[in-house]
Amino acid sequence: MIINPDQLNTNKNDISIHKNQFDHLASSLSKQGIEVDQIVAKLANFQVAIPSWALGAGGTRFGRFSYYGEPASLEQKLEDIGIIHALTKSAGAVSLHIPWDIPEDYKAIKELANSLDIKFDAVNSNTFQDQPNAKESYKFGSLSNTSKTVRDQAIAHNREVIDIGKELGSKSITVWLADGSSFPGQNNFQTALSHTQNSLKEIYNVLPDDWKLFIEYKPYEPYFYSTVIQDWGTSFLLANECGEKAYTLVDLGHHLPNTNIEQIVATLMWKGKLGGFHFNDSKYGDDDITVGSIKPYALFLIFNELVYGMNNNPQNPELSWMIDASHNLKDPLEDLIQSLEAIQVIYAKALLVDQHQLKEAQKNNDVTLCQEILQNAYLTDVRPLVKQARLQQHGAINPLKAYRSLLVREQLVKERGKHTVATGL
Numbered sequence: 001m002i003i004n005p006d007q008l009n010t011n012k013n014d015i016s017i018h019k020n021q022f023d024h025l026a027s028s029l030s031k032q033g034i035e036v037d038q039i040v041a042k043l044a045n046f047q048v049a050i051p052s053w054a055l056g057a058g059g060t061r062f063g064r065f066s067y068y069g070e071p072a073s074l075e076q077k078l079e080d081i082g083i084i085h086a087l088t089k090s091a092g093a094v095s096l097h098i099p100w101d102i103p104e105d106y107k108a109i110k111e112l113a114n115s116l117d118i119k120f121d122a123v124n125s126n127t128f129q130d131q132p133n134a135k136e137s138y139k140f141g142s143l144s145n146t147s148k149t150v151r152d153q154a155i156a157h158n159r160e161v162i163d164i165g166k167e168l169g170s171k172s173i174t175v176w177l178a179d180g181s182s183f184p185g186q187n188n189f190q191t192a193l194s195h196t197q198n199s200l201k202e203i204y205n206v207l208p209d210d211w212k213l214f215i216e217y218k219p220y221e222p223y224f225y226s227t228v229i230q231d232w233g234t235s236f237l238l239a240n241e242c243g244e245k246a247y248t249l250v251d252l253g254h255h256l257p258n259t260n261i262e263q264i265v266a267t268l269m270w271k272g273k274l275g276g277f278h279f280n281d282s283k284y285g286d287d288d289i290t291v292g293s294i295k296p297y298a299l300f301l302i303f304n305e306l307v308y309g310m311n312n313n314p315q316n317p318e319l320s321w322m323i324d325a326s327h328n329l330k331d332p333l334e335d336l337i338q339s340l341e342a343i344q345v346i347y348a349k350a351l352l353v354d355q356h357q358l359k360e361a362q363k364n365n366d367v368t369l370c371q372e373i374l375q376n377a378y379l380t381d382v383r384p385l386v387k388q389a390r391l392q393q394h395g396a397i398n399p400l401k402a403y404r405s406l407l408v409r410e411q412l413v414k415e416r417g418k419h420t421v422a423t424g425l
């Protein structure tokens with residue numbers, strides 16, 4: 001199924017409501033000296049990659065309830081992203097998982113992606129599962145394994161993922177390592193870390209010049225006592241050891257409760273080492289639920305640092321923005337539409353922060369005013385700006401409403417059948 005712009009915004013009433021709301025907000029923001037057009041343009045430019053594993057229903061270790069009409073192939077996954085992108089105009093990229101989504105026909109896949117205006121963002125390697133016919137097992141680790149043969153297999157896999165990414169036009173690889181231990185004494189921490197460092201260097205050695213290596217961290221899970229790359233400090237250290245093309249990737253769900261993620265973001269950008277971002281939300285752990293559904297204010301504070309960094313840290317490259325989510329309950333496409341909306345809304349709020357005034361207030365140690373400045377921005381209803389950015393690009397004013405009224409899921413079920421199962425987490 002392909003959505004055409006002329007199927008969208010056909011409701012005159014919706015358009016006129018939006019116009020009123022936008023004009024009202026734009027005039028009040030302009031009076032405060034805010035360049036509304038610039039903000040709308042920034043929102044229109046902000047593209048977030050959809051992970052290929054988020055298009056089917058995810059599961060928990062207790063089971064998986066599949067969703068009707070799930071994509072059964074990479075082509076269908078791209079088709080799904082094309083639908084979300086046509087509606088939201090903010091999902092112009094895909095982050096592929098290897099080996100779940102190895103293209104069979106590269107030329108055809110590239111053409112399809114191109115026709116849907118989808119780029120290939122970071123490719124993801126997988127050394128957390130044993131693949132059928134694999135010679136060695138990752139049960140006791142991959143890049144950190146005590147056995148050189150196992151480490152070599154994991155290195156070779158990552159190099160292959162880079163090769164696949166090269167064919168597609170990707171410019172980065174994300175390494176998320178499950179490696180760790182579940183019992184004290186099981187691993188020698190120093191040995192595991194030093195093996196990991198050497199293995200990453202071997203992957204880094206074949207990285208094309210215009211590529212980036214993203215190193216993801218996570219405190220626990222699947223192992224429960226220790227994880228080799230447990231926190232941003234470890235990732236940062238490894239990235240520095242590898243070289244200038246290696247960066248830390250922050251996944252919002254990969255922190256112990258109440259961690260000050262915005263401060264991590266600030267530190268990494270200051271050092272020019274923040275490479276990528278996995279958006280999601282969580283209450284307890286790596287819950288991977290809808291962005292902004294639990295802690296929207298925390299997300300706003302994170303975006304405030306991202307915006308500051310994008311304005312003040314030329315040493316930090318452009319970031320790869322990706323969603324990393326997976327669900328058991330909602331229609332995955334509806335969920336992604338909600339996540340994209342949350343990202344755009346929070347980004348817009350962060351763009352409203354008067355950085356100049358905030359600096360002054362900080363200089364004067366006016367703590368009350370500092371808080372007011374942030375909260376004024378946060379409490380502004382910026383949805384008309386986000387809608388305006390979509391409308392300008394011929395996306396839907398109300399993507400979720402359009403998704404439902406166009407009967408997208410019903411159509412996908414008709415095309416693909418009810419009992420389809422997508423590959424992925």
Ligand code: AOS
Binds near residue numbers: 053097124286324425
């Ligand atoms: C795992 O917890 C990480 O968030 C990974 O980024 C990701 O979910 C995985 O690599 C999917 O393949």
Ligand code: ZN
Binds near residue numbers: 176216251278324
């Ligand atoms: Zn992640």
Ligand code: ZN
Binds near residue numbers: 218251253254286324
């Ligand atoms: Zn995760």
Ligand code: ZN
Binds near residue numbers: 287324
């Ligand atoms: Zn996550």
